[in-house]
Amino acid sequence: MKTNEAFEDARELTYAEFPTKWVWHSNDKQWQRRKSKYCIGRVYYTQPSSGDRFYLRMLLNIVKGPRNFEELRTVNDVTYPTYKEACYALGLLDDDKEWHDSLIEASNWANGQQLC
Structure with a gap:
């Protein structure tokens, strides 16, 4: 994240893509x-x-060039308190409402054995 702060071109990469353009030098302790x-x-x-x-991990694979963890949780200029809420805001997670609704609908016209 410090490299993302210092270099503009580093901000174009996700966490997974970062090693394709940058290498860690342990002697200098820098990218x-x-x-x-x-x-x-x-x-x-x-x-x-x-x-x-x-x-x-989900956010690190999607968000490009975060300069800090707060920026990683920010979606459309809204900073979410948790990573999970940020994932929901990005549409990476869905709730089970669609599954529940479809099961309730199916139970109106078929019994359990027919549904199996």
Whole structure:
């Protein structure tokens, strides 16, 4: 995120894309532009049950160039208090209302065995 603050071109990348253009130099403890063209990067998997960590990972894969965690939670100039709410605002999560409505509708014209 500090690199996103300092360099305009770094803000055009998501967290997953960042290693394709930048490389971490542990001696200097800073990111520098990548000179070679090929790299292998990964974003570690998190389970939905891991809570904020899961929603943070979702946002990092979508939002380009956040300069801080508050900016990561900001959608359409509204800063949400949690990562989960920001994911809802971006449309990454839907509630189960459509499923409940369709099951209720189907139960009006069929029994449980027919629905199975």
